[in-house]
Amino acid sequence: MSIEAGSPAPLKVVLVEDDTAFQEAFRTALAGAADLAMVGLAATVAEARALLAGPPVDVLVVDLGLPDGSGVDVIGEAHARWPGCAIMVATTFADERHVIASIEAGASGYLLKDSPLPTIAEDIRVLHGGGSPISPRIARQVLMRFRPDERTPAEGDVEGDAETAGKSAIPSLSEREKETLQLITRGFSFEEIAELMGVSRNTVLTFVRRIYAKLEVRSKTEAVFEARAYGLL
Amino acid sequence: MASSRGGAPGRSVTARPWFPWAAWAVAAIVVLGLAFAVQWRASGERLTAARLTFIDTVGYQSPPAVSPRGVDGSGRAVTLPYAPQPEWEPSVDASPQRIATRATWYALAVPPLPDDGRQLYVYIPRWKSDGSLAIYADGRLVHQSHANLQWNGSNQPIWFALPRTDASHPPRTLDIRLQHVRGIGGAFSSVWIGNYRQLAPRYYTREIFQVGLPAFSVIAFLATGVFALFVWFSRRDEPIYALFFLMSAACFLRMLHTFVGVHPLIVSDAWFGWITVNSLFWMGVTLHLFMVQLHRTRHPALTRVLLANTLAWTIATLPGLLDPTLIAAPIYINVLVLGMVVALNGLRHSLKAGSRFALWLAIWSLVTVVIGVYDLALQQNLVNIESVFLTNFTGVGLTLLCWYIMFRRYVEALETATRAKADLARRLAQREAELTASHARLREVEGRELLNQERQRLMQDMHDGLGSTLVGALRAFESDRAADLDAVGILRGCIDDLKLTIDSMEPVETDLLLLLATLRFRLQPRLEAAGVKLVWDAGEAPPLAWLDQRHALHILRILQEAIANILKHAGAREVTVAVRHEGERVLVRVRDDGRGFDPTLPSRGRGLANQRRRAEAIGAILAWEPSSRGSSLALALPVEKPPRPVS
Numbered sequence: 001m002s003i004e005a006g007s008p009a010p011l012k013v014v015l016v017e018d019d020t021a022f023q024e025a026f027r028t029a030l031a032g033a034a035d036l037a038m039v040g041l042a043a044t045v046a047e048a049r050a051l052l053a054g055p056p057v058d059v060l061v062v063d064l065g066l067p068d069g070s071g072v073d074v075i076g077e078a079h080a081r082w083p084g085c086a087i088m089v090a091t092t093f094a095d096e097r098h099v100i101a102s103i104e105a106g107a108s109g110y111l112l113k114d115s116p117l118p119t120i121a122e123d124i125r126v127l128h129g130g131g132s133p134i135s136p137r138i139a140r141q142v143l144m145r146f147r148p149d150e151r152t153p154a155e156g157d158v159e160g161d162a163e164t165a166g167k168s169a170i171p172s173l174s175e176r177e178k179e180t181l182q183l184i185t186r187g188f189s190f191e192e193i194a195e196l197m198g199v200s201r202n203t204v205l206t207f208v209r210r211i212y213a214k215l216e217v218r219s220k221t222e223a224v225f226e227a228r229a230y231g232l233l
Numbered sequence: 234m235a236s237s238r239g240g241a242p243g244r245s246v247t248a249r250p251w252f253p254w255a256a257w258a259v260a261a262i263v264v265l266g267l268a269f270a271v272q273w274r275a276s277g278e279r280l281t282a283a284r285l286t287f288i289d290t291v292g293y294q295s296p297p298a299v300s301p302r303g304v305d306g307s308g309r310a311v312t313l314p315y316a317p318q319p320e321w322e323p324s325v326d327a328s329p330q331r332i333a334t335r336a337t338w339y340a341l342a343v344p345p346l347p348d349d350g351r352q353l354y355v356y357i358p359r360w361k362s363d364g365s366l367a368i369y370a371d372g373r374l375v376h377q378s379h380a381n382l383q384w385n386g387s388n389q390p391i392w393f394a395l396p397r398t399d400a401s402h403p404p405r406t407l408d409i410r411l412q413h414v415r416g417i418g419g420a421f422s423s424v425w426i427g428n429y430r431q432l433a434p435r436y437y438t439r440e441i442f443q444v445g446l447p448a449f450s451v452i453a454f455l456a457t458g459v460f461a462l463f464v465w466f467s468r469r470d471e472p473i474y475a476l477f478f479l480m481s482a483a484c485f486l487r488m489l490h491t492f493v494g495v496h497p498l499i500v501s502d503a504w505f506g507w508i509t510v511n512s513l514f515w516m517g518v519t520l521h522l523f524m525v526q527l528h529r530t531r532h533p534a535l536t537r538v539l540l541a542n543t544l545a546w547t548i549a550t551l552p553g554l555l556d557p558t559l560i561a562a563p564i565y566i567n568v569l570v571l572g573m574v575v576a577l578n579g580l581r582h583s584l585k586a587g588s589r590f591a592l593w594l595a596i597w598s599l600v601t602v603v604i605g606v607y608d609l610a611l612q613q614n615l616v617n618i619e620s621v622f623l624t625n626f627t628g629v630g631l632t633l634l635c636w637y638i639m640f641r642r643y644v645e646a647l648e649t650a651t652r653a654k655a656d657l658a659r660r661l662a663q664r665e666a667e668l669t670a671s672h673a674r675l676r677e678v679e680g681r682e683l684l685n686q687e688r689q690r691l692m693q694d695m696h697d698g699l700g701s702t703l704v705g706a707l708r709a710f711e712s713d714r715a716a717d718l719d720a721v722g723i724l725r726g727c728i729d730d731l732k733l734t735i736d737s738m739e740p741v742e743t744d745l746l747l748l749l750a751t752l753r754f755r756l757q758p759r760l761e762a763a764g765v766k767l768v769w770d771a772g773e774a775p776p777l778a779w780l781d782q783r784h785a786l787h788i789l790r791i792l793q794e795a796i797a798n799i800l801k802h803a804g805a806r807e808v809t810v811a812v813r814h815e816g817e818r819v820l821v822r823v824r825d826d827g828r829g830f831d832p833t834l835p836s837r838g839r840g841l842a843n844q845r846r847r848a849e850a851i852g853a854i855l856a857w858e859p860s861s862r863g864s865s866l867a868l869a870l871p872v873e874k875p876p877r878p879v880s
Contacts, residue, residue, distance in 0.1 A: 093735050114728050119758065136750035137739060186771045187750030189757075 011128055012057040014040035016048045016074055017090060018067050022113055026061070029117040036121055045069035049077065056082035059124055061111055063090045064098050072105045079106025079216075086128050096141050104219035108132050108212050131190075131205045132212055139184035142215055146173045171214040171221075180207045268438050275434035277356070277427025278346065280407070283339040284308035285315065287419075290334045293382060293412055296367035298374055300338070300408040308340060315339070316361065316420035316614030319562070333415040334364065338408060341424060346403035353403055356425040356432045357391035358439055358619045362411040363418025370395055370404035383414075383502045384509070386494035388622070389444050392436045395426075414559065422619045439621075447625040448492035454632040455485040457639065473526040477635065480519040484628060487512035491625055503552035510557035511550060513568040514543035520598060521575045527591035527638075530582040535574070542571055565609050572602040590638045597634055601627040690783055691734065697843060698790070699730045726797070729755055733793060737786035743776035745819060745870070748785050749812065752792055760808065763800050770811035774819050779874040787847040788821075788868070791855065794844050795823045795866050803827025805863060818869045825863040 013036055015026050023041065030036045039057055042048040045068045052074075060078050064071035075087050089102040089110040099110050109127040111120060123133070134142075173181070176197070183193045190208075194201040286308035346353070355376070360366055363383055368376040368391075376393045378385050395404060407426070413419045425432055458481025465474035490509045498505050518539050525531055546564060550557040557564060579595030582588075604623040610616045706723045736751050753769065760767050792810075799805050805827030813820045848855035848868065858865040 093732055095735070096739065114725075115758070116762070135754050136747055137736075140744075140747055185744070185750055186746045187753045187769055188771070189769070192769060 010037040017063040033121040075105040277431035319417040361420035364413030369408040451488040483515035528586040528588040768809040
């Protein structure tokens with residue numbers, strides 16, 4: 001538990017979750033952290049929408065299995081309305097399907113519900129600070145998603161800024177980003193990867209954040225392609 | 234419904250089966266009508282009054298250049314066509330030099346014809362000389378036969394232009410000299426004289442029906458016969474094709490004499506006579522065998538008799554033995570008897586077997602035999618010799634009939650093939666449906682089996698891990714020993730167990746490192762919480778083809794147990810997980826810098842036994858390696874698929 005004394009404005013956090021036990025745990029975790037303030041709670045998609053109409057917050061934590069719909073929809077809307085907000089999925093097992101769908105909707109990380117309470121607070125801080133956790137399986141899944149793009153390597157420049165002026169409709173991963181993902185699938189932590197690649201831990205975190213962003217762009221572009229293919233656009 | 238559809242393709246080929254027959258009938262009527270119309274328009278002068286004289290000779294002599302005096306006035310008055318009754322056994326010596334011959338002279342007075350400068354022609358429908366022919370106009374030789382003596386095209390009408398000299402045109406007399414075997418021949422039809430417009434229709438009509446049509450049909454028959462022969466070459470087990478060829482060949486040989494002989498033959502009269510007369514037997518025998526193929530009722534005794542009859546004449550009339558030309562009459566009677574036997578036998582068996590084709594052939598044979606009687610009468614000068622040999626036309630009919638039979642066989646074979654193909658497609662579809670159904674059943678069984686195995690695996694896992702831990706905790710809580718328990722630790726352990734179980738259900742696709750990475754991802758928080766540093770030394774690992782979900786869970790549990798033991802017992806500060814590819818195995822080592830332990834002691838009990846059992850189940854070897862500090866556990870996984878199935 002680290003408290004940054006003297007920081008004037010605590011991070012505003014909103015939780016979208018129908019499970020009262022986790023609500024309680026979450027509240028307890030944030031109560032113990034002076035730099036985090038829980039400013040809102042929604043138990044349904046409808047309530048979450050009502051909150052989204054209000055002023056933006058810093059961090060949004062969303063459970064996927066809500067009684068009146070999917071948390072993925074909430075993530076999508078939140079990403080559109082509050083572009084500056086860091087969005088997290090609350091999940092028990094960090095299973096591939098749900099996490100990938102959430103990232104594609106605009107989430108940039110996930111929170112394991114069984115984490116020790118201090119870890120929850122720390123994860124929120126890390127996410128807001130630009131760090132995005134990624135499990136080996138999700139890393140592998142992301143690699144698989146981007147594999148077809150390897151056919152057009154000219155599109156991805158070295159530093160991976162592939163979204164340059166619509167040059168490529170679907171972004172591809174840079175070599176460094178791919179290397180990062182491959183090391184993650186082999187079990188290395190961010191610190192170890194930074195050392196192996198000879199960069200700082202922050203650079204590795206940047207790679208991961210970009211990868212998440214590309215995944216999101218990619219899924220949206222694909223959706224457009226599909227819609228065109230089906231004659232919807 | 235389905236059975237009625239099966240026959241549909243056969244019926245749809247000819248909606249109106251009478252149509253082709255009607256077309257043929259109309260065509261025949263039109264041709265005959267045209268022929269009669271042409272004949273009716275024709276005219277010309279027909280000479281029938283003649284005076285007949287003859288001189289007996291030996292052998293053949295060339296005709297004189299001018300007709301001798303005394304021929305014209307003296308002879309007996311006869312009316313053409315004139316035909317003396319032939320003898321059955323005319324001569325004892327058949328050699329051309331010594332044979333008894335006769336020169337028969339017909340002297341004809343030509344009535345005055347208008348001398349309008351038009352070319353005059355002579356047209357003679359038939360001359361049955363059985364010898365040489367010479368024609369004189371006003372006493373001078375104007376036409377003569379120049380080919381063989383006997384087989385000299387006498388079936389073909391004579392048509393020649395009278396020479397136009399300054400002496401006389403039109404001529405006043407026509408003298409005809411026939412030198413022939415004494416006892417046969419010497420018959421002569423009426424003589425026509427006139428210009429081209431008058432006579433050409435008569436001549437060409439007769440030429441077409443008497444020569445052209447039989448020649449054309451028999452050559453075409455032979456051509457299809459050759460085709461059938463080649464069919465037989467590739468289908469040796471169907472003798473009907475060979476018989477078709479033999480029949481066409483015999484027919485061809487028989488009909489040769491109707492359209493050759495005006496010019497010298499390439500074989501002698503003796504051989505040609507042998508061929509012409511005996512080919513009738515050959516036709517009869519091949520026709521019989523052909524019909525047997527159609528009605529499928531063998532009659533070996535009859536066949537033997539027919540063959541013996543044929544062979545007897547074929548040998549007896551070889552050149553140098555009996556002359557078939559001279560004794561044609563008895564031979565032809567024998568042929569007619571044989572033909573009658575063949576026809577009646579064919580009729581009987583085709584009716585019995587219900588063979589349409591054989592029946593037609595038998596009926597046609599019968600018709601041919603009846604007509605053959607007429608032709609024999611014509612040959613024996615018993616009927617007007619100007620009439621036509623009708624068997625020539627039954628020959629044309631036979632050709633058409635055989636063509637039709639072959640055509641039907643071909644069409645039926647195609648229909649059979651079409652039906653067979655449809656049948657095959659149907660059976661194939663049926664078989665495919667069966668296979669699909671059986672495959673679906675197998676898949677279902679396989680699916681159930683897989684589900685069962687998976688349930689077994691999870692049950693076993695829950696029983697060993699999560700279940701026993703939870704039950705242990707429950708008992709502790711019940712017996713008020715809860716204070717001694719690390720409740721949070723137990724529950725975290727249970728959740729870890731659960732997570733690894735769920736992880737093991739996701740496919741790892743041969744990637745051992747991904748599996749180990751997942752383990753690290755799960756256990757890292759506990760290691761961190763315990764203040765133990767994890768050194769991750771993941772080297773290279775080849776893809777393990779055998780690494781499926783069941784294997785994955787065993788590996789995860791072995792390593793989970795190893796790390797749990799270190800955390801619980803070793804008091805270590807650092808744990809190293811190393812992966813190395815060494816030859817045929819992949820080694821996963823878990824080392825710590827703790828207190829170490831003696832694996833031979835039974836103190837660790839069930840945990841170690843479980844680890845060993847799991848390693849054994851996946852064909853791996855688990856070993857505790859000697860270490861200077863702490864402990865070192867090595868899990869050796871084979872690169873190739875383990876020989877034993879996983880329990």
